[in-house]
Amino acid sequence: MQTKSRSAHPLIVRVMHWIGAFAIICMILSGWQIYNASPILPFVFPQWMALGGWLAGGIAWHLSAMWVLVADGLAYLVYGIASGHFRRDFLPIGPRTVGHDLIQALRLRLGHRLGEYNAVQRLLYVGVIVVVILTVLTGLSIWKPVQLGWLTDLFGGYDIARCIHFTLMSLIVGFLLVHLSLVAFFPRTLISMLVGLGRDGSADTFP
């Protein structure tokens, strides 16, 4: 059993989590507004789900929230590397433990301990961090296809980079759906991310 004195999520992580959550939600919803102006798939997002009211509003939100996301994201990456948070809590991610934990999770038999991540969680958290970084990079490549032309070329040109940007957004939305369902299963994790609960050895199991 670990010491109760150490919070599962230090204050700085909780603050960065909620700022990042706000920024990402703004980016996704305003991104839908921008998508609707020229859809690449045969559907548009319902207007009530899209942020900004119309295209200019959507762009204004997108070009505003991106600074919050990038500042928050960079701070988190620096903290994660410097504090050892990534190394301590996200690594290692071995294929065997991921396979084992994934099967357990799909059978709703995987427990949850505050402050300790199972292999599926590790994979998802590292995965979503990588996906968010790639989303920012593809976003930059379609915002500045001349000044950052090398980046646009790296992603296959303007039109393909736009499709990749959309696909990555879909992956983030997929992550959010899994993330939020698990929070609904284990409400203690929400309280922990809000006010900070101590790490403990007691495991939540699926009801």
Add this chain to the structure above:
Amino acid sequence: MNDKQRPAVRPDEVRRDLENLDRRLFLRGSLSLGALSLLTGCDLSTDDSVDNALRAMLRLDDRVQAALFNPNQLAKTYPASAITRPFRFNAYYPEWQVRTVEASQWRLEVSGLVDDRRAWSLAELRALPQEEQITRHVCVEGWSQVGQWSGVPLHFFLRRVGADLRAKYVAFGCFDDYWTSIDMPSALHPQTILTLDFEQKPLEPPWGAPLRLRIPTKLGFKNPKYITSIAVTNHYPGGYWEDKGYNWFSGL
């Protein structure tokens, strides 16, 4: 004539009605949008403070983009085989509302911080050095298409009329009541062209006849068509879409 094979209504019989309907719907759309902005005074958000915050962030975006702008960074050029056909029409009105002007009557007015305010005819512009480019036109809506344009490099024209190249803005006025403006560094970019030809033929009305700006370092709405005036100024001129809330710099 066999009446059974004849459609109940022929397209040309109802075309005028359809066009009128289209026009009415367009007017209704613009009226409601106008009414909305009159009611709230805000185009980006119905909440005043959110609108102000977003506009402040857009001004920050303008400054960052001006700092990111590299005057020597050229937009990618494409082979003729990459040209998009058919080329898409785009304006703040539908294509049937495109206005035309008699080429011999047309003049380009030059004003503001310039030495020579003489108006230019098309023939005089054609006598200046011409540059050609095949570049990607990127719309603020997200779609893009590759086109071929040629005409007088704007940096050459500005020097020829003795423009103050330290001025902040170059503003464009158009006879379709559109207007926009760009920053001086972008105006002096080698690929910024006062365009006379599209696909090696004089511009046709949908593409901005007789004169448009082609600036591949900016979004499509910063490429005004139907230009009749150019002004060099230090007073922020705004633009048709920019005043409604689109990001002013809109650099690519």
